[in-house]
Amino acid sequence: MGKIKKEEIIEILSKYDKKDITIATLGSHTALHILNGAKQEGFRTAVVCEPGKEKPYERFGVADEFIFVDKYRDIVNEDIQKQLRDMNAIVVPHGSFVAYAGLDNVEDKFNVPMFGNRDVLRWEAERDKERKMITEAGIRMPYKYDDPEKIDKEVMVKFPGARGGQGYFICSSYEEFQEKIEEMKARNWIDDNDVKDAHIEEYVCGTNFCIHYFYSVLNDEVEVLGMDSRYETNIDGIVRIPAQDQIAANLSPSYVVSGNHPVVIRESLLPQVFDNGDRLVEKAKELVKPGMNGPFCLQCLCNDDRELVIFEMSARIDGGTNTFMNGSAYSYLKFGEPMSMGRRICREIKNAINDDKLEDIIT
Numbered sequence: 353m354g355k356i357k358k359e360e361i362i363e364i365l366s367k368y369d370k371k372d373i374t375i376a377t378l379g380s381h382t383a384l385h386i387l388n389g390a391k392q393e394g395f396r397t398a399v400v401c402e403p404g405k406e407k408p409y410e411r412f413g414v415a416d417e418f419i420f421v422d423k424y425r426d427i428v429n430e431d432i433q434k435q436l437r438d439m440n441a442i443v444v445p446h447g448s449f450v451a452y453a454g455l456d457n458v459e460d461k462f463n464v465p466m467f468g469n470r471d472v473l474r475w476e477a478e479r480d481k482e483r484k485m486i487t488e489a490g491i492r493m494p495y496k497y498d499d500p501e502k503i504d505k506e507v508m509v510k511f512p513g514a515r516g517g518q519g520y521f522i523c524s525s526y527e528e529f530q531e532k533i534e535e536m537k538a539r540n541w542i543d544d545n546d547v548k549d550a551h552i553e554e555y556v557c558g559t560n561f562c563i564h565y566f567y568s569v570l571n572d573e574v575e576v577l578g579m580d581s582r583y584e585t586n587i588d589g590i591v592r593i594p595a596q597d598q599i600a601a602n603l604s605p606s607y608v609v610s611g612n613h614p615v616v617i618r619e620s621l622l623p624q625v626f627d628n629g630d631r632l633v634e635k636a637k638e639l640v641k642p643g644m645n646g647p648f649c650l651q652c653l654c655n656d657d658r659e660l661v662i663f664e665m666s667a668r669i670d671g672g673t674n675t676f677m678n679g680s681a682y683s684y685l686k687f688g689e690p691m692s693m694g695r696r697i698c699r700e701i702k703n704a705i706n707d708d709k710l711e712d713i714i715t
């Protein structure tokens with residue numbers, strides 16, 4: 353089975369009644385403000401849920417239709433796809449949608465029009481591709497070590513797979529690296545294959561900003577819509593323990609996001625923020641046409657030199673956008689009305705329908 357072609361999606365879209373579009377997504381991640389934003393922009397909404405998971409969408413009144421599946425991954429089943437197409441659905445992909453459906457299925461099987469650029473999703477999923485895009489854009493990333501024996505200062509060691517930072521560790525020499533690896537193997541947290549694929553990067557000591565951008569293909573403009581910082585279990589608990597007690601407690605840090613704080617950045621750093629967004633959008637256009645097409649996020653640490661170092665990107669709506677369901681300081685400056693990322697996506701879809709340009713923003 354090959355990748356779904358844009359022509360197939362355009363064919364499906366040509367049969368849609370453009371005056372009766374439904375905005376649909378999976379009931380998780382950022383579905384609340386995607387659906388709420390869709391309603392604000394005048395669309396009908398649908399949410400795909402496992403039984404029991406529909407409660408937030410029901411209680412906050414954001415969904416007109418509920419489509420139930422036994423398991424979230426069943427969203428790619430043919431009968432569910434047909435239900436979506438029958439309601440003229442445009443699906444907004446978010447992190448949980450991609451994780452549950454599976455990237456291969458999204459690329460090869462999910463024959464429903466989606467907002468954005470399907471092909472860019474792989475660029476955030478694979479560490480090498482992600483690094484290529486960001487560094488070729490001329491954006492600073494943490495230095496990557498290709499050999500643990502070369503560790504000469506604090507590094508963070510990350511393992512493959514979505515572990516939410518479980519088992520990531522910090523060390524500052526080869527000896528310490530080996531010690532910690534042995535400890536983790538003894539706990540059965542990792543095996544030899546994981547060690548082979550361990551990703552070692554410079555530890556950036558700084559403050560965290562996750563910057564939420566929207567690239568409008570229709571306006572050819574990069575917007576900064578909001579920023580958050582992460583509230584992570586259990587590292588944010590560990591740092592509340594005084595140093596001596598931390599040593600006695602001997603806890604291993606994990607970095608599982610459990611919440612987000614809205615944040616604003618020092619104003620003099622904003623030129624760097626826009627510059628990074630502009631550069632990434634230009635590089636993405638080159639590497640994976642038509643590029644970012646919609647929301648994306650750069651996760652940064654601001655170091656002592658007031659340099660934004662990017663350690664990760666999301667090439668779709670990021671969970672931290674939940675901090676500005678009613679707008680952020682930045683979306684207020686740009687729009688002067690409540691503007692969530694979900695609403696911004698739906699505004700783009702509405703504008704594209706009005707200008708007969710839906711094909712440009714659908715994949």
Ligand code: ADP
Nearest residue numbers: 494508515516517553554555556582607663664
């Ligand atoms: P995951 O992909 O599992 O979420 P991340 O790469 O986002 O993992 O890292 C998890 C957390 O670890 C981040 O939120 C950040 O706090 C911290 N982190 C990641 N990379 C670095 C780095 N190079 N230096 C310092 N802290 C980092």
